[in-house]
Amino acid sequence: MNILLIGSGGREHALAWAISGSPLCDRLFIAPGNPGTAQCGENVVIDIADHPAVIAFCKLQKIDLVVVGPEGPLVEGIADDLTAAGIKTFGPSKAAAQLEGSKGFTKELCAEFDIPTAGFGRFTNAAAAKAYVAEQGAPIVIKADGLAAGKGVVMAETLEEANAAIDMMFGGGLGAAGAEVVIEEWMIGEEASFFALCDGTHALALASAQDHKRLSDGDIGPNTGGMGAYSPAPVMTPALEARVMEEIIRPTLAGMAKRGTPFKGVLFAGLMITAQGPKLIEYNVRFGDPECEVLMPRLKSDIVPALLAACDGVLDSFDLRWSDEAALTVVLAARGYPAKPEAGSVIRGIDRAQALDDVLVFHAGTKQDAAGSVLASGGRVLNLVGLGKTVAEAQARAYAAVDAIDWPEGFCRRDIGWQAVKREREG
Ligand code: AMP
Ligand code: GLY
Numbered sequence: 001m002n003i004l005l006i007g008s009g010g011r012e013h014a015l016a017w018a019i020s021g022s023p024l025c026d027r028l029f030i031a032p033g034n035p036g037t038a039q040c041g042e043n044v045v046i047d048i049a050d051h052p053a054v055i056a057f058c059k060l061q062k063i064d065l066v067v068v069g070p071e072g073p074l075v076e077g078i079a080d081d082l083t084a085a086g087i088k089t090f091g092p093s094k095a096a097a098q099l100e101g102s103k104g105f106t107k108e109l110c111a112e113f114d115i116p117t118a119g120f121g122r123f124t125n126a127a128a129a130k131a132y133v134a135e136q137g138a139p140i141v142i143k144a145d146g147l148a149a150g151k152g153v154v155m156a157e158t159l160e161e162a163n164a165a166i167d168m169m170f171g172g173g174l175g176a177a178g179a180e181v182v183i184e185e186w187m188i189g190e191e192a193s194f195f196a197l198c199d200g201t202h203a204l205a206l207a208s209a210q211d212h213k214r215l216s217d218g219d220i221g222p223n224t225g226g227m228g229a230y231s232p233a234p235v236m237t238p239a240l241e242a243r244v245m246e247e248i249i250r251p252t253l254a255g256m257a258k259r260g261t262p263f264k265g266v267l268f269a270g271l272m273i274t275a276q277g278p279k280l281i282e283y284n285v286r287f288g289d290p291e292c293e294v295l296m297p298r299l300k301s302d303i304v305p306a307l308l309a310a311c312d313g314v315l316d317s318f319d320l321r322w323s324d325e326a327a328l329t330v331v332l333a334a335r336g337y338p339a340k341p342e343a344g345s346v347i348r349g350i351d352r353a354q355a356l357d358d359v360l361v362f363h364a365g366t367k368q369d370a371a372g373s374v375l376a377s378g379g380r381v382l383n384l385v386g387l388g389k390t391v392a393e394a395q396a397r398a399y400a401a402v403d404a405i406d407w408p409e410g411f412c413r414r415d416i417g418w419q420a421v422k423r424e425r426e427g
Pocket of ligand 2: 211225226287
């Protein structure tokens, strides 16, 4: 079969790598892709926002399945338009993508279907929001309702910070995303990401991972898209995973189906493991980036039949095998990230890193010049993935790969995996 994958990040390189390994895949196209995905299939230039153009491409190339990587096109309804044109598409409808597109939507769903999450209020004006903050006290969490590229959450330690965030959001500081504001109780615990494949009715647990959102070692500095991740997350024991499926994922699917907007695709639950048990922080409606880069190397089964089963509503008869090994990715970012990454510097040593045992390299913001050199062209640029029996072993391999790269204009965190490694040491 012919498959079109949409996106251009490290997540898409990892997906392209997994999909291209399937015996079911004849031709794989990636739009727009990156120099890494070009090693797995054919990169194509299509304007993803132009749905008729995407449909025309699918008809021309006899595409049997479209896999949508990022949330943007899903929230814009690309799955609806492709499906209406008779093209099988992995990813939720526009209505179901509201689980990521609107924090308020998700909080209301949790309230309606008893899904454990932080206490909250929803506001459309600053005065009411400030009155709520005054009543609740600090610390407190202020969130823009809409998609804000990871900048929409302010963890306010004081009332002053909370009020300043409210003014910033209603003052248009985050554009339309801040027209509505959600204010939440600040939950305490360890964070984990959990992924489940969904077909509208049934959910199949995939795996857990842990991300590192802050820019710098020791989890300090501004939030980023993610500076590194590992899978599985040791905090997610089998018993906790079963609770998450039972208390969070399945009620969400049932609630979405009951509302007439069934969810198909990957449900990515951001969780806080609190003293009272797992609680939902937020949903994303796609694989995480860089979480996908550590999930795909651990997946032993063919991913393509699983994606098809999710599209066709037959996940109940499905199972996937996972490696017991740990995978850990370190993100190399361009100097200036996240505020203003510098583009255009040359990255050397990728082949050297790739040649190491139990190492994979996934490209994100790279491009190739006419001479074949790889250049930085984004914020998060490369993922160096190590595999090992323990997170510590995977970590050592990932950093050996980092050290094989010659890129003075790039940087990374040096402590990816610290929580798991500490847990392993304390045994
Ligand atoms: P988000 O952009 O919604 O993923 O939130 C970014 C980060 O803010 C999360 O990964 C958490 O670390 C933190 N966060 C968000 N909401 C809460 C909450 N209610 N309590 C504690 N931490 C939170
Ligand atoms: N790494 C977090 C995300 O993909 O949203």
